[in-house]
Amino acid sequence: xxxxxxxxxxxxxxxxxxxxxxxxxxxxxxxxxxxxxxxxxxxxxxxxxxxxxxxxxxxxxxxxxxxxxxxxxxxxxxxxxxxxxxxxxxxxxxxxxxxxxxxxxxxxxxxxxxxxxxxxxxxxxxxxxxxxxxxxxxxxxxxxxxxxxxxxxxxxxxxxxxxxxxxxxxxxxxxxxxxxxxxxxxxxxxxxxx
Numbered sequence: 001x002x003x004x005x006x007x008x009x010x011x012x013x014x015x016x017x018x019x020x021x022x023x024x025x026x027x028x029x030x031x032x033x034x035x036x037x038x039x040x041x042x043x044x045x046x047x048x049x050x051x052x053x054x055x056x057x058x059x060x061x062x063x064x065x066x067x068x069x070x071x072x073x074x075x076x077x078x079x080x081x082x083x084x085x086x087x088x089x090x091x092x093x094x095x096x097x098x099x100x101x102x103x104x105x106x107x108x109x110x111x112x113x114x115x116x117x118x119x120x121x122x123x124x125x126x127x128x129x130x131x132x133x134x135x136x137x138x139x140x141x142x143x144x145x146x147x148x149x150x151x152x153x154x155x156x157x158x159x160x161x162x163x164x165x166x167x168x169x170x171x172x173x174x175x176x177x178x179x180x181x182x183x184x185x186x187x188x189x190x191x192x193x194x
Contacts, residue, residue, distance in 0.1 A: 004132065004178050005085045006061040007032065008076055010094040010117040012152075013066040022151040024136040025093035025117075026064045028167050033062055035171065040064060045082065047075040056175040061085070070116040073124025080125075087125045091132040091177070093170075094118060095151060099137035102162030102194030104170050106177065106186045107133045132177075134170060136163065165194035 009029030010022075017023055033040050033051050040049035040062065048065040061083060065075030080090065088108075094117055099105060109130045112118035122129045139159070141150035155163060169192045176185035 003058070003089060003180065004060070004091055005083065005089040006063065006079060007091045007093060007134075008072075008079075008121075009062070009064045010069060010072055010092060011064060012069050017152070019154045020152050021138040021155055022069060022095050024095040024138055024163055024167075025134070027163070028093040028134065028136065028170060029062050029064050031167055031171065032060075032174075038062075042066070046079045048079070050079070056178055058178045060178075070120055072117040073120035073122075076121050077124040087128045087131045091134055092118065092121060093134040093136060095138045096135035097138060097140045097147065097151070099135060099139075100162075100193075101137050101139050101155065101159045102166050103137040103192065104166040104189055105135040105137075106173075106182065106189060107135055108182070136166060136170075138163065162194040166192065169194075 007029060009026035011017065011026030012022055030040065032053060036053035036055065038051040038053050040051050043050035046063055047067050048063045050063050053060050053062060061079060063075065063079050065072045067075050094115060111129065112122055141147060169189055173185040173189045
């Protein structure tokens with residue numbers, strides 16, 4: 001398994017979506033850039049907002065695709081081809097309906113679980129699904145019929161505070177994950193609940 005070289009934050013572009021639950025993955029990448037005193041800037045060749053940061057002893061490419069969620073794969077593939085990054089050197093941060101706000105999980109490989117951003121990335125990687133994921137919990141509205149409006153809605157203050165606390169914890173555990181100490185990163189992150 002290669003060292004992680006890129007962290008991708010999934011979301012939808014534009015001010016009308018930036019505070020919606022579906023952008024929880026993009027919030028993490030924005031946070032990492034801010035913590036490193038870097039600015040995500042439009043980069044046409046990657047179809048997204050891009051910067052490079054140094055975290056611990058690692059140089060990391062940060063990318064928030066500015067394609068819509070279901071077209072995220074084109075952006076991720078462009079970055080990975082340009083820098084010759086393999087799928088297993090990528091972490092994709094995304095919103096996760098199946099876990100509660102205030103929690104987050106690392107995962108490597110697996111299916112897309114109905115997430116259109118993951119589905120498109122797996123397809124763009126030639127059906128290679130062995131990349132790492134950071135699943136940022138947003139909770140579930142209780143019915144499949146309500147999911148679209150829910151993920152495109154804004155969380156209330158308490159819910160956003162819980163998600164932000166989980167993002168804080170992700171940032172604390174990332175150095176272990178980047179160093180290849182996935183078990184330690186997982187043990188700490190998976191025990192956390194805001």
